[in-house]
Amino acid sequence: MIRIIKIVILPALLAFCFAGAYAQSKPPVRKRPAGSALGASMTRGKIVYGKVCIACHMADGNGVPNMNPPLVKTSYVLGDKKKLIGIVLHGFNEDVEINGQTFSNSMTPHAELSDQQIADVLTYVRNNFGNKASRVTPAEVKKVRASGK
Numbered sequence: 001m002i003r004i005i006k007i008v009i010l011p012a013l014l015a016f017c018f019a020g021a022y023a024q025s026k027p028p029v030r031k032r033p034a035g036s037a038l039g040a041s042m043t044r045g046k047i048v049y050g051k052v053c054i055a056c057h058m059a060d061g062n063g064v065p066n067m068n069p070p071l072v073k074t075s076y077v078l079g080d081k082k083k084l085i086g087i088v089l090h091g092f093n094e095d096v097e098i099n100g101q102t103f104s105n106s107m108t109p110h111a112e113l114s115d116q117q118i119a120d121v122l123t124y125v126r127n128n129f130g131n132k133a134s135r136v137t138p139a140e141v142k143k144v145r146a147s148g149k
Contacts, residue, residue: 037135038123038127038135041119041120041123041124041135042120042123042124042127042128044116044117044120044124045120045121045122045123045124045125046124046128048113048117048120048121048124049121049124049125052110052113052121053121053125056068056105056107057069057070057071060072060129061125061128061129062129063103064105065101066101066102066103066104067103067104067105068103068105068107069096069098069103070098070099071125071129071131072129072130072131073129073130073131074098074099076096076098077125077126077131077133078126078131078133081122081134081136081140082140082144082149084122084126084136085118085122085136085140085141085144085145086144086149087107088109088110088113088118088121088122089109089110089111089118089141089144089145090109090111090149091106091107091108091109091110092106092107093106093107111145114138115138115139115141115142115145116138116141118136118138118141119135119136119137119138119140119141122136122141123135123136
């Protein structure tokens with residue numbers, strides 16, 4: 001009986017103790033609540049970004065030098081939401097200077113995306129790549145779409 005305790009129970013007890021100590025030593029992971037509106041929008045926005053935006057703005061949001069602008073902490077991303085929504089809906093065909101670099105590649109319009117998809121991808125971009133900004137709502141996109149601007 002003592003032999004069974006030494007062979008089976010003692011190793012299991014030690015593994016349990018070490019697992020508990022390891023779990024306590026790891027820093028807590030902070031996640032957005034899965035049911036939150038922001039969390040859900042970010043999840044959907046990441047999918048849209050992967051299908052529509054990643055080819056030009058890259059996985060890290062840094063764009064392509066002198067062609068496609070970065071989405072990292074720029075006034076275009078963090079500033080006026082109406083202007084940003086308009087860029088996605090109607091495209092962008094101007095040279096733009098960001099952090100001393102000029103970007104001149106045209107952005108095609110993406111009016112084929114739904115109001116929800118545009119709101120989600122912009123929420124994702126405005127809260128990813130080191131950005132921290134307010135959420136974009138489908139109602140805001142709908143309003144800009146209706147204005148034609």
